[in-house]
Each structure stands twice: as C-alpha cells, then as structure tokens.
Amino acid sequence: MDIREQIIQCLAEAAGMEASEVDAALEVPPSADMGDYAFPCFRLAKTWRKAPPLIAQELAEQIGLPACVERAEAVKGYLNFYVSRTELARACLEPVLEAGERYGSGNEGQGKTICIDYSSINIAKRFHIGHLSTTVLGNALYRIHEFRGYKCVGINHLGDWGTQFGKMIAAYKHWGDKETVEREGVDAMTALYVRFHEEAEKDPSLEDEGRRWFKAIEENDPEAMEIFNWFKEVTLKDAMRVYDMLGIRFDSYAGESFYNDKMDRVIDELKAKGLLTESDGAQVVDLSAWDMPPCLILKQDGATLYATRDLAAALYRKDTYDFARSLYVVAYQQSLHFRQVFKVLELMGYDWAKDCEHVAFGMVSYEGQTLSTRKGYVVYLDELLQRAVEKADTIIAEKTPDLENREEVARQVGIGSVVFSTVLNNRIKDIDFWWDRALSFDGETAPYVQYTHARCCSLLRRAEEAGVPEGGIDYSLLTDDDAIAVLKALSAFPDAVSQAQVRCEPYLVTRAVLAVTSAFNHYYIDHRVIDEDPEVTHARVALTRAVRQVLKTGLYLIGVEAPERM
Ligand code: ARG
Numbered sequence: 396m397d398i399r400e401q402i403i404q405c406l407a408e409a410a411g412m413e414a415s416e417v418d419a420a421l422e423v424p425p426s427a428d429m430g431d432y433a434f435p436c437f438r439l440a441k442t443w444r445k446a447p448p449l450i451a452q453e454l455a456e457q458i459g460l461p462a463c464v465e466r467a468e469a470v471k472g473y474l475n476f477y478v479s480r481t482e483l484a485r486a487c488l489e490p491v492l493e494a495g496e497r498y499g500s501g502n503e504g505q506g507k508t509i510c511i512d513y514s515s516i517n518i519a520k521r522f523h524i525g526h527l528s529t530t531v532l533g534n535a536l537y538r539i540h541e542f543r544g545y546k547c548v549g550i551n552h553l554g555d556w557g558t559q560f561g562k563m564i565a566a567y568k569h570w571g572d573k574e575t576v577e578r579e580g581v582d583a584m585t586a587l588y589v590r591f592h593e594e595a596e597k598d599p600s601l602e603d604e605g606r607r608w609f610k611a612i613e614e615n616d617p618e619a620m621e622i623f624n625w626f627k628e629v630t631l632k633d634a635m636r637v638y639d640m641l642g643i644r645f646d647s648y649a650g651e652s653f654y655n656d657k658m659d660r661v662i663d664e665l666k667a668k669g670l671l672t673e674s675d676g677a678q679v680v681d682l683s684a685w686d687m688p689p690c691l692i693l694k695q696d697g698a699t700l701y702a703t704r705d706l707a708a709a710l711y712r713k714d715t716y717d718f719a720r721s722l723y724v725v726a727y728q729q730s731l732h733f734r735q736v737f738k739v740l741e742l743m744g745y746d747w748a749k750d751c752e753h754v755a756f757g758m759v760s761y762e763g764q765t766l767s768t769r770k771g772y773v774v775y776l777d778e779l780l781q782r783a784v785e786k787a788d789t790i791i792a793e794k795t796p797d798l799e800n801r802e803e804v805a806r807q808v809g810i811g812s813v814v815f816s817t818v819l820n821n822r823i824k825d826i827d828f829w830w831d832r833a834l835s836f837d838g839e840t841a842p843y844v845q846y847t848h849a850r851c852c853s854l855l856r857r858a859e860e861a862g863v864p865e866g867g868i869d870y871s872l873l874t875d876d877d878a879i880a881v882l883k884a885l886s887a888f889p890d891a892v893s894q895a896q897v898r899c900e901p902y903l904v905t906r907a908v909l910a911v912t913s914a915f916n917h918y919y920i921d922h923r924v925i926d927e928d929p930e931v932t933h934a935r936v937a938l939t940r941a942v943r944q945v946l947k948t949g950l951y952l953i954g955v956e957a958p959e960r961m
Pocket of ligand 1: 517705725
C-alpha cells in the first residue's frame with residue numbers, strides 16, 4: 396500500500412468516514428513545511444458539532460499513525476501529516492525502478508477502443524503549419540491512450556472531396572503534364588487551380604467543364620478517377636515525408652470520399668426518423684431548439700456536405716471499431732460543426748453520441764504573424780521542420796562540435812523543439828512560434844529536457860564504468876530538500892499521464908516532464924552523482940536512473956525523441 400493509502404486508511408478509521416470520502420478530501424499542502432498531506436476538518440463540523448480546529452486536535456490525539464508517518468499536527472482546521480523522508484523516498488523511487496518503461500502506464504483502457512481523427516489534411520494542398528497542432532496533438536493523444544491500455548485507431552480523415560477537384564482535373568487536361576506534377580507535387584496542383592480561376596474569368600465555359608469533371612468523379616468515371624487518385628497519391632507522398640519526420644503513422648486513411656457509398660443510409664435514417672426538413676430547396680436538420688443553425692445534409696442539387704460525410708463517418712466508426720470514445724482533433728473554428736453533428740447523432744437516437752468529442756485547439760502564428768493562405772502568408776511544415784533541424788545543427792556545432800552522429804541528434808532536437816512548443820500549453824491557447832524560444836537550451840523547451848536526459852545517460856554510463864555496489868538502496872541518503880523535490884516530481888508523473896488522457900490535454904505530460912527536469916537540474920548543482928562514498932553513489936545513481944526513465948517516457952508520449960548523447 397502506498398503512503399497516501401495508508402494515511403487514508405488511518406484517517407477513515409479515526410474519523411469514521413468512508414475511505415473514498417477521505418480520498419476526495421485529502422490535500423497536498425502548497426508548501427512542504429505544512430506537511431506532506433493535509434486533511435481539512437471543515438466538512439466534519441456539521442456532524443461532529445464542533446469547530447474544525449477542535450476536530451483536528453481530537454483527531455491528532457486519537458489517530459493511530461502508520462510507520463511511514465512521523466507525526467500528525469493539528470493546525471487551525473487542518474490535520475497535517477509529516478511523512479518520514481526515508482519512507483517517502485522509498486515510496487517515490489521504488490515504483491519507478493520496478494515499473495521501468497511501464498512507469499506511468501495504466502490499464503483503465505483495457506478492452507476499450509478509441510478513435511482519434513487527427514491531422515486530416517486536404518488533398519492538393521500543401522501541408523502547412525495550420526495542420527501542425529492537430530497532427531502533433533493527435534499523435535500525443537494516441538500514444539498517451541495506448542499507454543493507458545486503450546486500443547487506438549488513428550484516422551486521417553482526408554479532405555478528398557469537393558468541386559475543386561473537378562476544376563483541377565479540367566485544368567490538368569488543358570495545361571498540365573505528368574512530369575511537372577510528379578516533380579513539383581502539390582505545388583503544381585495548386586498552380587493548376589490558380590490558373591483555372593484566372594482563365595475562367597476570361598472563359599466562363601471552363602466552369603462547366605470543371606463541373607462535368609466533378610460529376611465524372613462522382614460517377615466513378617475511370618479517367619477522372621485515375622487522375623484524381625493520382626493527385627491523392629502525390630499529395631500523400633508529400634505528407635508522408637512530414638509524418639516520417641515526426642514519427643507519426645495512421646491506422647486508416649478513410650477520408651471524405653470513402654463515404655460516397657455510405658451516405659444513403661444516413662439520409663434514409665434521417666428521413667425515417669422524421670428529422671429532415673426542407674429549407675430553400677435544401678434538406679436540413681432543424682436545430683433551432685438548441686440555438687444552432689440548421690445542419691445541412693443535402694444541397695439543392697442533391698449533393699452531400701461536409702456534415703453529411705461526418706455523420707456517415709461517425710456511424711461507420713461505431714460499427715467498425717465499436718469505440719468507447721471518438722475524438723476529433725480539429726481547430727476550434729469548427730466547433731459549431733461538431734456540435735451540430737453530435738446533436739444530430741443524438742437526435743437519431745444514438746446514445747453513443749455522448750462519446751464523441753471535439754478536441755479543439757487554438758491558432759498557430761509564426762514569429763508574431765498570423766498565417767493566411769489568402770494573403771499568401773503560409774509556412775510549410777516540411778520547410779519549418781527542415782529549418783529547425785538546420786538551426787539545431789548550428790547550435791550543436793557550437794556547443795559540442797565533436798559529437799558523434801551529430802546529424803541524427805540535430806534532427807531529434809530540431810524536430811523535437813517544434814513538437815514540444817506545440818504541446819507546451821493547454822490546447823485552446825494560441826501558439827506563437829518563435830525560433831529562439833523553441834530552440835533555447837534553458838527554457839521550457841525540448842533541448843532543455845533532451846539535454847537533461849542525455850546528461851542522465853552520461854552519468855549512468857560513467858557510474859557503470861566505476862562499478863555500482865549491489866544490494867539495496869539506502870533511502871535515507873535521498874532525504875534532503877533537493878532530493879525530495881525530485882522524488883515528488885517523479886511521483887506526480889503517473890497522475891499527470893492519467894489526467895492528460897482523461898482531459899485530452901497532452902501538455903499535462905509536458906509540464907510533468909519539465910517539473911522533473913528542473914528539479915533534477917537543481918539537485919545536480921549541489922550533489923555530485925558519482926561520489927566517494929559508494930553507498931551515496933548507489934542511491935544517487937538510482938535517482939538518476941528514475942529521472943532518465945521518466946524523461947524518456949514523457950518525451951515519447953508527447954512525440955519527442957530522447958537522444959542519449961548531446
Ligand atoms: N480536412 C479538415 C480541415 O482541414 C479537417 C477534417 C477533420 N475531421 C473531420 N472528421 N471532420 O479543416
């Protein structure tokens with residue numbers, strides 16, 4: 396039983412409360428001189444008919460303390476518990492060393508599947524930093540859920556449907572050639588699209604041509620499909636480069652067009668359930684009772700919409716994966732869309748609509764400038780990552796010019812710095828990306844954590860060479876304030892991972908990792924790990940090993956690599 400549980404048990408006995416009640420009330424005081432745990436007695440005042448300070452006093456006298464608690468003191472309305480530091484050190488460190496790579500994992504997801512819709516890029520558009528957050532957050536959520544025992548299905552819901560693809564094919568037929576598209580990829584497609592609009596100003600019949608090609612796609616015409624599928628392939632090949640750099644993969648690329656033959660079911664069901672109404676010739680679901688504009692299902696010409704496809708996708712995902720939770724990692728601008736879709740699912744009678752969740756996030760700007768495709772101000776993700784790697788390489792060249800596999804480390808640090816800044820704060824907060832902030836070695840950055848991890852690795856290598864004694868660790872050697880601070884940061888990690896999963900907030904892991912990093916760096920100022928006294932070395936090496944483990948796991952969970960030498 397861990398220390399907290401032991402305290403809960405003795406409190407439950409002394410106060411005649413349920414353990415779960417005590418658990419909910421037991422606090423960790425803001426500063427260590429107020430004890431390691433504190434029980435507020437205010438809630439007992441009513442039943443005990445006594446003032447809280449008196450209750451605290453009585454409890455202090457009656458309570459039978461477990462061995463791990465040195466003393467309990469009544470202070471105002473609180474009963475403060477002071478844990479034996481040696482026992483505290485043991486209780487914090489042992490679980491990390493025992494669990495190793497599994498420290499912070501959980502099994503609450505056992506037997507449950509979770510769908511995560513993320514990245515979900517658009518075909519024929521280049522991957523720009525507007526899609527950075529969804530990609531990075533989704534990947535982190537994938538890893539965090541997996542670590543807590545869930546079976547994850549990562550879905551890249553490709554934006555591969557829309558009239559623009561008809562126009563693109565028309566343009567390709569007029570002015571395109573295979574080599575250029577193969578060579579320039581998405582850029583060539585964008586150029587064709589721009590050209591289409593320029594030419595269509597002069598010759599409006601082009602619009603009809605575009606519509607005809609789109610109809611051809613809808614009707615599965617072989618020629619149209621061949622070009623369209625090839626556009627998709629070329630776009631995905633570009634995107635794959637980015638995914639590879641980030642170490643990201645998906646279990647499904649079923650995008651909007653995948654649902655072409657799965658929409659009749661949605662429409663039939665909506666009709667049968669009396670949910671469809673006509674509005675200006677279009678078919679909609681009226682949501683005015685929930686203060687929302689109607690959800691558009693069919694356009695006047697019978698064409699389906701983004702929402703129709705998301706309804707079909709939700710049904711498909713439920714049928715195929717039987718998810719316990721289905722996440723949509725999409726910018727907050729689409730929050731109305733998702734509220735509408737989830738409401739329609741609920742109105743269709745699917746009680747699992749409550750398991751669908753829009754995991755929204757804020758905007759990304761770049762060195763103070765808001766991105767805008769319209770104004771031509773875009774930052775492409777592959778270029779951003781490439782530059783990050785180059786900049787990291789320059790910094791490493793200055794700091795450690797003769798580092799082995801410098802190229803590899805520059806890649807890990809550069810890309811890590813971009814990823815890290817994306818999951819540094821809560822999702823909804825806008826991100827402004829600045830190079831010097833992301834790449835600094837002593838701020839809240841990837842290099843700062845990575846460097847600390849590498850330092851741990853190097854200490855452990857040296858300890859191994861020196862030879863570490865066998866046998867048990869003397870935990871009383873890890874009881875000074877600095878060591879206790881490191882230990883407490885380590886023991887907060889599992890709960891941070893669990894909360895990150897529940898709230899879909901990977902930054903909670905980032906913060907926990909930063910807390911361990913700064914506590915360890917502080918410890919390191921006054922404590923040499925390799926000491927003259929082998930017992931001291933033994934204990935400190937164990938602490939270092941635990942720190943390295945938590946940093947490595949934490950970085951992995953947010954999608955950052957951890958080099959062993961830097
Ligand atoms: N492709 C869309 C965009 O870039 C995001 C799709 C999100 N997923 C979904 N199921 N609607 O804005």
